[in-house]
Each structure stands twice: as structure tokens, then as C-alpha cells.
Amino acid sequence: MNKPTFLSICILVLCINPIFISTRLQANVIEQVMFRQITTSEGLSNNNINCLYRDSRGFLWIGTNSGLNRYDSYNFQQYYQDTDNLPDNRINNIFEDWDGNIWIGTEQGYAIYDYQTGKFDPNCKDRIHNFNIFCDTIFMARMNREMKYLWVYDDHKIYLYYPQQKMTKIYPLMDSTISDLFVTGKYLYSILLLSDKID
Structure with a gap:
């Protein structure tokens, strides 16, 4: 088995050192956080x-x-x-x-x-009509963090508007009341309020 050479030991030390430095910097930043x-x-x-x-x-x-x-x-x-x-x-x-x-x-x-x-x-209706979103009542509306799309929910449909492409997609929903929606890059998550009524 070969013994570690001086060069490989120096590289190992140089690779480990930034980890210690960044940990120290993070510790200093955390110590300086002030709550008001x-x-x-x-x-x-x-x-x-x-x-x-x-x-x-x-x-x-x-x-x-x-x-x-x-x-x-x-x-x-x-x-x-x-x-x-x-x-x-x-x-x-x-x-x-x-x-x-x-x-x-x-x-x-x-x-x-x-x-x-x-x-x-x-009067948000005029503005969203310009995006081909025709709904009487906006229950929820949000932008994603990257501002790639606006989504609007009106109790029957979800509208996704893409401002760069000036394009709107419409997704009809089942007859359930949605209490919240989360839209990510690939998925749309909804929290449905279901009645306790049993037929």
C-alpha cells in the first residue's frame, strides 16, 4: 500500500480548510442575527x-x-x-x-x-380579462416565486397565465371547495374541503 505523499496531504488540507472557514463564517452570521x-x-x-x-x-x-x-x-x-x-x-x-x-x-x-x-x-376583473381569464369572482390568486406564471382560482376552474408567452391554460375542477392551492414548477396541489355527509 502506497504512503500518502506530501502533495496529496496538502490537497486534503486545502479541501477541508474551506469547510471549517465556511462553518466559522456561518456561525458568526448566526450570532449576529437580531430579532425585533x-x-x-x-x-x-x-x-x-x-x-x-x-x-x-x-x-x-x-x-x-x-x-x-x-x-x-x-x-x-x-x-x-x-x-x-x-x-x-x-x-x-x-x-x-x-x-x-x-x-x-x-x-x-x-x-x-x-x-x-x-x-x-x-377592479381586478379588467386586468385578468386581458390575460384571457374570465371569472366573476377570484377566490385565490398568486404568482410563483420565479414570476413565470400567475394562477387564479374561481371555485370552478384554475387558470394559469404565462406572461412571457402571453398564454393561458384552464383546468376545470371537480365539485369541491378548495381551501388552498400550491403551484410548483411541475405540480399543482390542492387542499379540498369535503363535507362530512355520508349518502
Whole structure:
């Protein structure tokens, strides 16, 4: 059996060393993590938070049981149904589309925040009609993380819109109420609410 040469020992040491260095760096990063609690005392509209979203501009959007909040790490901007054209004050869903618009899902429907105008548009129907999505009520809508497609659910169908191809696919559903949907690159997962009724 050959003895390890000096060269092979040096290579082994060089290969192992980055592992120790990266572990030390990770340990230092973890030690420097700082948690900060934000409540109504700091300007949040409500302490019951339903959803969070950090947009491409760095703002943190916080959906609560009573209003929408935009946080810039220093100050809160609050938005409400009465003053800002939101369909409802209970915010359940927030995401950004490929044009940088922020979609806000409420108990009573969706509104879209346009950064150029600084206003909310509560009429999502016209916008989704441009994507060949013709539904009266949007129960759920989301973008995937890579912003390759928008999906919309209207209690009967799931619509997938691909903005790059400007193409829409429609998937009819069985007669069951869906409580949540997850769309990945290859699969669509749904959580169905089935009745306890036995025939």
C-alpha cells in the first residue's frame, strides 16, 4: 500500500480548510442575527398578522385583520378600506406580479397597488380579462416565486397565465371547495374541503 505523499496531504488540507472557514463564517452570521418585535406601539395597524411579503423594492408588506401596512424598516404606511380603496380591511394574501404591481387579497376580493400612481385598483376583473381569464369572482390568486406564471382560482376552474408567452391554460375542477392551492414548477396541489355527509 502506497504512503500518502506530501502533495496529496496538502490537497486534503486545502479541501477541508474551506469547510471549517465556511462553518466559522456561518456561525458568526448566526450570532449576529437580531430579532425585533414590531407591534401597534411601533405603528402596525393590528397585531394579528395574516401574511407578509417583501417586494422587489425592499418594502415589507404586512396584512393584518385590520388594515394593510407597508414598512420601510423605519416607518409604517397604513392602508384601509375607507381611505385607500381596498375591498376589505382583513388582508389574507399579498404578492407581486411581473410588472412590479402588488396584489392584495382580502375577504371581499383583490385590489392591485400600482407604484406609478400610488393607488389601489379594486377592479381586478379588467386586468385578468386581458390575460384571457374570465371569472366573476377570484377566490385565490398568486404568482410563483420565479414570476413565470400567475394562477387564479374561481371555485370552478384554475387558470394559469404565462406572461412571457402571453398564454393561458384552464383546468376545470371537480365539485369541491378548495381551501388552498400550491403551484410548483411541475405540480399543482390542492387542499379540498369535503363535507362530512355520508349518502
